[in-house]
Amino acid sequence: MASGENPDQPRQPRNLQGLLKFAMEATKSEDAPNAAQFQPLDDERRRFLEEALKSLTVDVVQELEKSMNVLLNNESDENAKIDALETVTDFVEDIDTANDFFKVGGFVIIKPGLESSSAEVRSRTLRLIVALAQCNPFCQQHLLELNILPKLIELLADEVTVAQDAVSAASAMVRQYEPCAKAFIEIGGLECIVKCLQSDNEKVCIRSSFLMVSLSKEYAPVMDKFIKLNAIECVLAWIELSDRKLEMGLSALSTLAECKEGVQRCRTDSTLKEKLDMIIELGQGKDRFWAPTDVAQTLLKLCYSGEQDGADR
DSSP states (O other): OOTTOOTTSOOOOOSHHHHHHHHHHHTGGGSOSSOOOOOOOOHHHHHHHHHHHHHTTOOHHHHHHHHHHHHHOTTOOHHHHHHHHHHHHHHHTSHHHHHHHHHTTGGGGHHHHHTOSOHHHHHHHHHHHHHHHTTOHHHHHHHHHTTOHHHHHHHTTSOHHHHHHHHHHHHHHHTTOHHHHHHHHHTTHHHHHHHHTTOSOHHHHHHHHHHHHHHHHHOHHHHHHHHHTTHHHHHHTTOSTTOTTHHHHHHHHHHHTTSHHHHHHHTTSTTHHHHHHHHHHHHHTSSSOOTHHHHHHHHHHHHHSSOTTOOOO
């Protein structure tokens, strides 16, 4: 035994078999009270475990750079680019890797991806932006400097699958990062979001409504702007039991009805109170919690309680 080694500690592994034995010794206190039995690995199991161990030691930066090369190569076909974007997106879900991706020059792939002739490549690039920007001020700042917000707004009018991802990308960039939110507002982002509330596509509507609610809660003047843009009138059309956007619509109205003007606009729909009463009644008759019930009760209280004209904020 080498000098200084603790005889009570298992010997450090020197090969695959030793690694397995080391792991089993280290965790044997957690096992059932039976003696461990070690047997030689057959070739098939050895190969499987060797491949598994290799997969745990990926050089992330190398993989990112390989994907970047694919995306920047004009000879790469659509499928290769989609696979490369998926690889990068998987890696940058980790915030440290997202920051490293910027540091190795990875953001150079974003503009070409957004301008690709392939709708799927555009969508995958937008999803990459979501992964990079989500709750990450460092990447939000550098994405803002890339000046892609105008392109994201343009893509809101793209085909449906791209538009859905464009809303999500804009949302990830502007939420909880005031410089992006300010830039988004200055180039007409709020007007575009209200237009998206009128989309025939459910996901575009719901994601736009989520962004509207988030911005309204973060910035009071933004709520006033959405109200003036007739966002409430757009969402009131969703308050139907048969509408799959019902819950999101109730949530949006509950947020916008936290001010006097919002309450007054909600009350212009003469059928709203009756609909809310019906939603609440149906919820009480269900065996389990029905999500719209609580939000409907909140909206009913805001719009039709004793303070019928709404409370000043």
